[in-house]
Amino acid sequence: MPRSKESFRLEVADRMHSAAIHLLRHARKQDTLARQGPARLSALSVLVFGGPMALGQLAAAEQVKAPTMSRMVAGLKRSGLAKIETDAKDARRIRVTATAKGERLLQQARSRRIRLLEETLSSLGEAEMDTLLRAAELIERAVGQSAGRK
């Protein structure tokens, strides 16, 4: 008997949700070594790969409200991982930039993550890694579109 389209999607939704929770809990062990929470590392990553940007932009990129990002940026600044300048054209805006120390720490965090993953994903083959990569792309695309059209 064929599964209905709805129940199949429900199953995928449930499984992905659960998998995401468990994956992040697993990865937290590595994040705490960096003395920075996962959200901060994620924001820092956006800064490093996306270049300097305003707080609002960063909040939008991370799909988080402004006050949340404001506090994360404050934390990154306090840790010396990012710096804040005022925008010359619009004094309301700030320009958040990753510092050299921030870039260094992100690289270290990535190294730790890959080492943890070498262990975690050691049982998976090349083809399975490929499945994961494609899944990640699909998720980002779908979530990005959904958030974009709001």
Place this chain on the structure above:
Amino acid sequence: MPRSKESFRLEVADRMHSAAIHLLRHARKQDTLARQGPARLSALSVLVFGGPMALGQLAAAEQVKAPTMSRMVAGLKRSGLAKIETDAKDARRIRVTATAKGERLLQQARSRRIRLLEETLSSLGEAEMDTLLRAAELIERAVGQSAGRK
């Protein structure tokens, strides 16, 4: 030029991590409607599908330390979604059970999730959904094994 195995795994690690963060942030909108956090809903799900169990078991299933689970169970109890009995054979243990209300709420949360996902994943085809499902299975398997051998 062929990518090295290491950099490929690093890329997969990064992408999956980022995708997981963004997926959960997206799904949170639904969780807050249920007036329960994602961790509590996840634990409740384990109770509903896995049956009654001790706090320690539940903590292990959710890959969380006992104090964290203790507080989550307290929250579920306060909301009337789970009940606690003492184990007859070992008075140190507790037996956590999902209530009828808990099962009902979980079903509602699942419904909300699928409705949100209908929108979010509307752009994905059958084959792509399949990729997501397989990815979820791979993650659970890998994380479970890694946590298991500790």
Place this chain on the structure above:
DNA sequence: TCTAAGTACTTAGCACTGCTAACGAAGTAT
């Protein structure tokens, strides 16, 4: 049997991350 060690859970306290509401400061339009 009485004591020591171990196990199961709770409590206390810290840090991080999310939200809304409310505010100040700066730009924009009337």
Place this chain on the structure above:
DNA sequence: ATACTTCGTTAGCAGTGCTAAGTACTTAGA
């Protein structure tokens, strides 16, 4: 100039993770 809008911050709430320490019970050993 006045009113509206936008950007960011502050304050305060709730949830989720941890470790350290305490309580209550069970088990093992002298």
